[in-house]
Amino acid sequence: MAGTLILGKNEFKLLDEIGSGTYAKVYKAIDYQHQREVAIKCMLLDSERYGLLCVVIREINLLLELKHPNIVQLYDIIRRDNEIYLIFEYMNIDLYQYMIRNHRPLPDIQVKIYFYQLLNGLDFCHTNKIFHRDLKPQNLLLDTKGTLKIADFGLARDATVPKRAYSKEIITLWYRPPEILLGTDIYSSAVDIWSAGCIFAEMLRNSPLFKGDCGIAQLFCIFQVLGTPNEKLWPGVSSLPNYTFDFPQWQPTSSLSKYVHLSHNKAEDLLSRCLSYIPEQRLTAKQALQHPYFVQDNE
Numbered sequence: 213m214a215g216t217l218i219l220g221k222n223e224f225k226l227l228d229e230i231g232s233g234t235y236a237k238v239y240k241a242i243d244y245q246h247q248r249e250v251a252i253k254c255m256l257l258d259s260e261r262y263g264l265l266c267v268v269i270r271e272i273n274l275l276l277e278l279k280h281p282n283i284v285q286l287y288d289i290i291r292r293d294n295e296i297y298l299i300f301e302y303m304n305i306d307l308y309q310y311m312i313r314n315h316r317p318l319p320d321i322q323v324k325i326y327f328y329q330l331l332n333g334l335d336f337c338h339t340n341k342i343f344h345r346d347l348k349p350q351n352l353l354l355d356t357k358g359t360l361k362i363a364d365f366g367l368a369r370d371a372t373v374p375k376r377a378y379s380k381e382i383i384t385l386w387y388r389p390p391e392i393l394l395g396t397d398i399y400s401s402a403v404d405i406w407s408a409g410c411i412f413a414e415m416l417r418n419s420p421l422f423k424g425d426c427g428i429a430q431l432f433c434i435f436q437v438l439g440t441p442n443e444k445l446w447p448g449v450s451s452l453p454n455y456t457f458d459f460p461q462w463q464p465t466s467s468l469s470k471y472v473h474l475s476h477n478k479a480e481d482l483l484s485r486c487l488s489y490i491p492e493q494r495l496t497a498k499q500a501l502q503h504p505y506f507v508q509d510n511e
Contacts, residue, residue, distance in 0.1 A: 317418040330362065389491070394431070486500065
């Protein structure tokens with residue numbers, strides 16, 4: 213869709229539609245004023261979409277606060293009548309599309325570079341008490357220089373102290389941690405670490421590690437790899453709302469390398485510590501960044 217979009221004193225040349233959803237369209241454009249490529253997210257807001265307005269305001273507020281090399285940059289917000297336009301830096305492709313085009317697992321060094329950047333952006337979010345709550349390859353953007361940036365903060369929330377109940381309607385199914393699937397509404401930034409671990413595994417195998425088509429199927433996919441959780445494996449699990457002692461019983465796999473191409477033990481250790489059943493035992497993003505996996509001479 214080519215054309216010119218005039219928003220107040222700003223003029224943009226629309227080059228192409230690069231995304232479309234129920235409530236928004238995203239266009240690649242040229243910002244004439246600043247002579248740069250941008251992505252314009254256009255949303256129609258009306259009285260029937262109050263919930264969407266809340267999501268947009270939340271995303272705007274968080275992105276204005278989170279300025280980091282591994283978080284997508286929001287340049288401007290423009291309101292026109294019942295439309296709102298978010299002007300972002302343009303990124304060439306998302307990680308999901310990139311992996312699809314590759315048709316094979318990413319090289320180990322590339323996985324290491326992308327995963328480090330993901331953790332770096334995530335550490336900045338968590339340091340600022342922000343949970344992303346929807347990490348997945350589609351929400352990780354790449355440019356031609358190999359920079360990865362976290363995007364789409366529509367489900368993100370700021371942490372509260374003391375902990376309180378949050379929504380359970382978060383995180384795309386394949387990247388949703390077991391505590392959410394089992395019904396808890398009290399959780400921490402560890403939910404993002406689980407999602408990041410799933411993305412790490414997906415880059416190494418070029419397909420999702422846990423690929424259920426509903427909540428219970430997703431749990432069973434996890435159980436078949438990590439074992440069916442019990443009080444010994446995960447103290448307190450039987451008290452979660454969706455837990456039942458009637459779950460099929462699977463034993464933990466002896467090595468994640470059965471499911472994921474892991475070039476050395478340090479990669480397996482990092483992955484297993486991101487995918488711990490016990491949220492408090494998962495590495496924090498800051499701890500993960502210090503893991504020996506990222507040391508250059510560890511091959």
